[in-house]
Amino acid sequence: MTILVTGGAGFIGSNFVLDWLAESAEPVVNLDKLTYAGNLQNLASIADDSRHRFVQGDIGDYEQVSQLLQQHQIRAVVNFAAESHVDRSIHGPEDFIQTNIVGSFRLLEAVRHYWNALPSDAKAEFRFLHVSTDEVYGSLEQTDPPFAETNQYQPNSPYSASKAASDHLVRAYHHTYGLPVLTTNCSNNYGPYHFPEKLIPLCIQNALAGKPLPIYGDGQQIRDWLYVKDHCSAIRRVLAAGKIGEVYNVGGWNEKANLDVVHTLCAILDQLKPRADGLPYASQISYVTDRPGHDRRYAIDAGKLERELGWKPAETFESGIRKTVQWYLDHQDWVGNVLSGDYQSWMAKNYSGRI
Ligand code: NAD
Numbered sequence: 001m002t003i004l005v006t007g008g009a010g011f012i013g014s015n016f017v018l019d020w021l022a023e024s025a026e027p028v029v030n031l032d033k034l035t036y037a038g039n040l041q042n043l044a045s046i047a048d049d050s051r052h053r054f055v056q057g058d059i060g061d062y063e064q065v066s067q068l069l070q071q072h073q074i075r076a077v078v079n080f081a082a083e084s085h086v087d088r089s090i091h092g093p094e095d096f097i098q099t100n101i102v103g104s105f106r107l108l109e110a111v112r113h114y115w116n117a118l119p120s121d122a123k124a125e126f127r128f129l130h131v132s133t134d135e136v137y138g139s140l141e142q143t144d145p146p147f148a149e150t151n152q153y154q155p156n157s158p159y160s161a162s163k164a165a166s167d168h169l170v171r172a173y174h175h176t177y178g179l180p181v182l183t184t185n186c187s188n189n190y191g192p193y194h195f196p197e198k199l200i201p202l203c204i205q206n207a208l209a210g211k212p213l214p215i216y217g218d219g220q221q222i223r224d225w226l227y228v229k230d231h232c233s234a235i236r237r238v239l240a241a242g243k244i245g246e247v248y249n250v251g252g253w254n255e256k257a258n259l260d261v262v263h264t265l266c267a268i269l270d271q272l273k274p275r276a277d278g279l280p281y282a283s284q285i286s287y288v289t290d291r292p293g294h295d296r297r298y299a300i301d302a303g304k305l306e307r308e309l310g311w312k313p314a315e316t317f318e319s320g321i322r323k324t325v326q327w328y329l330d331h332q333d334w335v336g337n338v339l340s341g342d343y344q345s346w347m348a349k350n351y352s353g354r355i
Pocket residue numbers: 006007008009010011012013031032033034035036037038039057058059060079080081082083084085099103131132133134163185186187188189190195
């Protein structure tokens with residue numbers, strides 16, 4: 001038995017592959033295009049593990065995906081591969097349409113044809129798990145209840161619209177062709193190997209470099225934060241026991257305003273690595289022009305996953321964020337390698353007009 005993970009060199013996918021091999025004997029084929037967000041250094045600790053087979057390629061390459069499915073007799077696909085950064089989707093939506101919509105469609109086609117030809121027992125056991133986001137549900141008002149699986153889709157950014165489209169395709173492949181799919185919609189993740197274009201790793205890195213900590217708008221936008229390894233355990237649980245065709249929301253009941261998150265990061269850094277001049281890191285906070293169409297609040301009701309599959313997160317926000325800051329302090333070599341020329345040009349593009 002072997003599973004195919006797509007996007008397994010990115011932030012969540014690489015955490016998933018590392019956890020999978022730590023928890024199970026089952027081999028993983030890892031298909032990743034290695035865009036700017038993919039990084040083989042995330043997988044350095046399993047470089048000699050014969051259960052991990054890395055393949056560079058595109059989920060939109062029907063021939064390559066079909067060949068991998070056949071060659072390794074794949075029994076489940078976990079689809080992480082995506083363009084994932086909202087700000088990049090605003091500056092250039094094309095890649096999001098290509099990978100998140102067209103790529104997911106071609107992946108589904110390859111999987112459907114492979115699955116159709118399987119013997120009946122393997123066909124019954126097969127699963128396609130699609131990893132999606134809470135952002136497909138749009139933005140909540142302050143007093144709204146958290147997103148349930150039954151909420152209407154109201155995506156507001158090119159990123160969330162492209163993820164919503166892929167979720168709809170996955171749903172349609174179950175209803176039309178009977179493909180045994182599962183979908184997870186998770187809230188914002190944080191933890192090791194998070195690319196430092198996203199709020200938490202960006203602010204840790206900028207703080208240490210003595211640079212401004214850019215807060216979009218008033219900083220009162222709310223996100224619901226989940227430690228990445230808890231997301232991985234939820235996906236493993238849904239893959240093992242989820243009901244075919246169902247959607248599971250994943251979250252840690254940790255709603256925080258962005259400004260509070262950044263103040264928490266600063267306070268932890270003040271303890272673990274105080275600034276040489278004795279000033280608090282919070283003195284680097286800098287308000288910048290807001291993101292266009294910025295969603296005000298996301299919050300996940302993870303009750304279905306807890307009730308039906310018995311999943312619970314292991315970390316609180318306080319324990320997870322402390323581990324995360326410590327991880328970045330301990331892995332400055334990893335960050336240094338990520339901060340390449342491409343990263344610098346992205347920073348200039350996104351922030352130069354703002355600060
Ligand atoms: P990421 O950007 O860190 O990683 C994406 C990975 O996909 C990279 O390794 C990249 O090389 C690969 N990739 C991109 N296009 C590809 C293609 N066409 N073919 C093959 N590989 C390709 O993203 P992430 O934060 O790890 O997110 C993973 C998944 O989880 C995404 O589907 C995202 O929508 C979803 N998600 C993310 C979060 C979050 O907070 N980061 C929350 C909920 C859901």
